[in-house]
Amino acid sequence: MRAQGLQARAPHRAMSWYGRVRDAIDGLARSSPARFAILVFTALILLFTLLFSLPISSATRTVTNLHDALFTAVSVICVTGLSTVDMATHWSGFGNSLVFIGVNIGGIGVLTLASILGMAISRRLGLRARLMAASDTNPSRIHVGPVNEGQAVRLGEVGNLLLTVIVSALAIEAIVAAMLFPRMLIDGVALGDALWHSVYYSAMAFTNTGFNPNAQGLTPFENDYWFLGALMIGVFLGSLGFPVIYAFARGWRNPRRWSVHVKLTLLTTLLLMVAGMVLYIILEFDNPETFGDLDASDTVFQSLFLSVMTRSGGFSTIDVSELHxxxxxxxxxxxxxxxxxxxTGGGIKVTTLAVLFLAAFAEARGKVSMEAFGRRIPRDILRLAVSVVLWGATTVAVASILILQITHAPLDHVLFDVISAFATCGLSTGLTQDLPPSGVIIMAATMFMGRVGTVTLAAALAASTSRQLFKRPEERPIVG
Amino acid sequence: MRAQGLQARAPHRAMSWYGRVRDAIDGLARSSPARFAILVFTALILLFTLLFSLPISSATRTVTNLHDALFTAVSVICVTGLSTVDMATHWSGFGNSLVFIGVNIGGIGVLTLASILGMAISRRLGLRARLMAASDTNPSRIHVGPVNEGQAVRLGEVGNLLLTVIVSALAIEAIVAAMLFPRMLIDGVALGDALWHSVYYSAMAFTNTGFNPNAQGLTPFENDYWFLGALMIGVFLGSLGFPVIYAFARGWRNPRRWSVHVKLTLLTTLLLMVAGMVLYIILEFDNPETFGDLDASDTVFQSLFLSVMTRSGGFSTIDVSELHxxxxxxxxxxxxxxxxxxxTGGGIKVTTLAVLFLAAFAEARGKVSMEAFGRRIPRDILRLAVSVVLWGATTVAVASILILQITHAPLDHVLFDVISAFATCGLSTGLTQDLPPSGVIIMAATMFMGRVGTVTLAAALAASTSRQLFKRPEERPIVG
Ligand SMILES: [K+]
Ligand SMILES: [K+]
Structure with a gap:
């Protein structure tokens, strides 16, 4: 709406077609970064759906079903890692390249867009300052009314951010690939395959996608601590988020200067990682189908691996459907x-959970404000966290009810695959591969809602504003 | 702790045993109404566990297993309606009387205690004023620091409230029984049975318990709209809560003067009732095991009945495990x-959900404060709502994981029965009856956490307070 307005007001009547499009994008990115993000993701998904459905993309040189092509496009661009076709055999070399390029565009795109959205509404001017701010002090969304032009993000600034993100992402992917490559050679993989697979795996790890380049998946490496460890590092770094990585890069020797966001993300992530590991050890150590035959150290390692992968890596050394x-x-x-x-990780995000618990702790201790690491957390952020959780719970509930009704499959499998889709995790009980076309479309929509929804929702909500002309009398309902 | 302090400070050294106990109770009720409520429930449960385990309580005149006696006691006092023994055949006449007396004590107890807790922390003096306040204006918990003696609830006031609750409860139960009694006579039930069963059913309805007095359950009445309608009215009124009933009694002709709490409870309850009905119709109309053979009006009625009973009535005309x-x-x-x-209804409570959504709506519309029915809702209540939901979600998650690991039963049945226990609903897929003793204890604990926990949590949290000596610098993490 506003973008068109800006465009119409542009003085150059004889503007070129390219100039108009650029101005329209510029205008939209300025006036509504959230809508801009949705537009970018939708365009990418449509483009990749088209590309995946071409005969050249499939190994058999035939047209891929529209719902499978769409699902694969969403899964790739949203870096989910779920599939309705056999990813190792269905696609041609061209198709596999599309997957590789797609997850990198999707992963880098989501890092960039989320960073833009997180900072677009910041009061500070200048994206560089905001970027620094995000990594060691007050980073993000503040209710300041409609974004005015001075505060809005410009395409030039987006370019700078994009460059920083791309350099960081490629650097991390290169390091992970360098860890994987010699190992694959030692394991007897041919040079060409080792090169391609190590690059492919490292991209799948850092972007938290979780596709495998080979038909056997991780089976050849299931006891290879070095290989799996490298994947874990890639997934872990990808799932922390760009502000945290940027803070590491700028001041890893000085943790005291890290922002509350960085500390809160790290603490919550580590707590969840350990809690998940401990629970998997307790619940699965005597399950003969999973960790029952492993010795103690292997059980611990595999439990840790599984715990890290639920963050949203999506790699798996076991058959998920055999879990208790x-x-x-x-x-x-x-x-x-x-x-x-x-x-590149999905879900409601670790800081959202942390804010909910900080609110409950503050309530239990009778404190007026939430506190973490010696800082007060503004109370309006609780509303944002509640909104994100309601969005997630509603999406998962609606998708689960629909998939249950379509398939009559057991709830544990349906809930697992739906949440895996919403949180763009990619682990699967096998249900997704057997879905009818209607179920495939619902799962694709769930992935889109999960990825694009949670990233844009908070920004869209924080940007919205309306004047309150008068103050209403206050009244308190009972809760609980 | 504080109660003992008060007692120790009492001036009468030669005080009688009775006087000391009374003073101790008085002190505890004053200093910590939440702890008082937990104590009352625990004492009642222990007493009824003892009574249920006596040979005189069972039809076979034998000692009932401790875990079954405990479970029944918790189920009765917490008005849940779940059972691990066959309620219609296991108990003697004495045992059945215990059940009847127990649910009335439990139901009236929870109405009274929750009302006390809801009002104990109110700023207003005098319980009568507070009671009126609760029914048509600012009713409840406000952060005002530790409850001082002038504001605390005294036993005399509790007595008045208790009397009001008892009179209201008995009046409603009498009306429902009067609707059921002639119908049972017409249906050919013998006079004595009809009298006892109509009183029993009406108590089970208003207290939202859901036990049946006869072995066939509701089967003889499954097509009796009058009978089922009377049960629905009883369950509906019981699940609205005492402040709402009191508001009805005082000014049903003048809905405009109802408090926000009353309006919010009614609106949310009706929305959930209709949403549940519509969803059951859509999902079950072609399920041959449930509503598949019914005509349109029967499907609508049975779906409405099921929807009302999930509020936490627990009566059922169908085999729940046959639902999709x-x-x-x-x-x-x-x-x-x-x-x-x-x-007498359980769960996190409809107003808790409403407050979460009001917060999300306010956030989406960019309003500074939550609003409902022309009133601002104080923002600190959101923290209370979040705390209650986290408490509920954690309880359900922990209980479900334990029951899943003990039984390896399918998730849909485990989750249903665990939530039914937590929300003291009483509907069951049949899982609860087949649980081993360890599972029975976990379910009993879940019922207790659900009933006593949610009722006392909000009050305990609202009562807690601590001085903040200095204001920390503010900093904002990113969520979503
Ligand atoms: K993934
Ligand atoms: K019940």
């Missing part, structure tokens, strides 16, 4: 929480 | 939300 129902429920919760803000 | 997985999930959500505050 209790472990599946634990995984549901871990996946729903997901990764860090402005990360 | 989708309907079970819908029921899980409806049961988790539960009834109104200070009601």
């Amino acid at each position: 129902g209790s472990s599946l429920l634990v995984s549901d919760m871990l996946m729903f929480i997901g990764g860090g803000s402005a990360s | 997985g989708s309907s079970l999930l819908v029921s899980d959500m409806l049961m988790f939300i539960g009834g109104g505050s200070a009601s």
Whole structure:
């Protein structure tokens, strides 16, 4: 709406087609970064749906079903890692390249967009200052009314941010690939395959996607601590989020200067990682289908691996459907929480959960304000956190009810795959691969809602504002 | 702690045993109404566990297992309606009388205690004024620091409130029984049975318990709209909560003067009732095991009945385990939300849900404060609502993981029965009856946490306070 207005007001009547489009994008990015993000994701998904459905993309050189092409496009661009076709055999070399390029565009895109959205509404001017701010002090969304032009994000600034994100992402991916490559050679993988697979795996790890380049998946490496450890590092760094990575890069020797956001993300992520590991050990150590035959150290390592992957890595060394129902429920919760803000991880984000608990702690201790790491947390952020959780719970509930009614599959599998889709985790009980076309579309929509929804929701809400002309009398309902 | 302090400070050294106990109770009720409520419930449960385990209580005149006696006591006092023994055949006449007396004590007890807790922390003096306040204006918990003696609830006032609650409860139960009694005579039930069963059913309805006095359960009445309608009225009124009933009694002709609490409870309850009904119709109309053979009007009526009963009535005309997985999930959500505050219904309470959504709406519209019915809702109540939801979600999660690990039963049944226990709803897939003793204890604990926990938590939190000596610098993490 506003973008068109800006465009119409532009003085150059004889403007070129390219100039108009650029101005329209510029205007939209300025006036509504959230809508801009949705537009970018939708355009990418449509483009990749088209590309995946081309005969050249499939191994058999035939047209791929529209719902499978759409699902794969959403799964790739939203870095989910779920699939309705066999990813290792269905696609041609061209198709596989699309997957590789798609997850990198999706991963870097979400880091960039989430960072923009997180900072677009900041009071500070200048994106560089805001970027620094995000990594060691007051980073984000403040209710300041409609974004005015001085505060809005410009395409030039977006370019700078994008460059920083791309350099960081490629650097981390290169390091992870360098860890994987010699190992694959030692394991006897041919040079060409080792090169391609190590790059592919490292991209799948850092972008928290979780596709495998080979038909056997992780089976050849299931006891390789070095290989799995490298994947874990990639997934862990990707799921922390760009503000945290930026803070590491700028001042890893000086943790005291890290912002509350960085500390809160790290603490919550580590707590969830350890809690998940301990629960998996307790619940699965005697399950013969999963960790029952492993010795103590292997059980600990595999439990840690599984716990990290629920953050939203999506790699798996075991058949998820063989997990006990209790472990599946634990995984549901871990996946729903997901990764860090402005990360390639999904879910409601670890800081959202942390804010809810900080509110409950403050309430229990009778404190007026939430506190963390010696800082007060503004109370209006609780409303944002509640909104994000309601959005997530509603999406998961609606999708689960629809999939249950379509398939009559057991709840543990349906809930697991739906939450995996919402949180763009990619672990699966196998249900997703057997869905009818209607179910495939619902799962694709769930992935989109999970990825684009949670990233844009908070920004859209924080940007919205309306004047209150008078103050109403206050009245208190009873809760609980 | 404080109660003992008060007692120790009492001037009468030669005080009688009775006097000391009375003073101790008085002191505890004053200093910590939440702890007082927990104490009352625990004492009642222990007493009824003892009584149920006596040989005189069972039909076979044998000692009932401790875990079954405990479970029944918790189920009765917490007006849940779940059972691990066959309620219609296991107990003697004496045992059945215990059940009847127990649910009335439990139901009236929870109405009274929740009303006390809801008002104990109010700024206003005098319980009568507070009671009126609760029914048509600013009713409840305000952060005012530790409850001082002038504001605390005294036993005399509790007596008055208790009397009002008892009179209201008995009046409603009498009306429902009067609707049921002639109908049972017409249906050919013998006079004595009809009298006892109509009184029993009406108590089970108003207290939202849901036990049946006869082995066939509701089967003889499954097509009797009058009978089921009377039960629905009883359950509906019971689940609204005492402040709402009191507001009805005082000014049903003048809805404009109702408090926000009353309006919010009614609106949310009606919305949930209709939403549940519509979803059950859509999901179950072609399920041959439930509503598949019914005509349109019967399907609507039975769906409405099921929807009302998830509020936490617990009566059922169908075999719950035959519902589709989708309907079970819908029921899980409806049961988790539960009834109104200070009601015999369980769950997190409808106003808690309403406050969460009001916060999200306010956030979406960019309003500084939550609003409902032309009133501002104080923002600190959101923290209370978040705390109650976290308490509920944590209880359900922990209980579900434990029951899943003990039984390896399917998630849809485990989640349903655990939420039914937490929300003291009493509907069951049949899982609870087949649990081993360890599972029975976990379910009993879940009922206790759900009933006593949610009722006391909000009051305990609102009463807690601590001085903040200095204001910390503010800093904002990113959420979502
Ligand atoms: K993933
Ligand atoms: K009940």
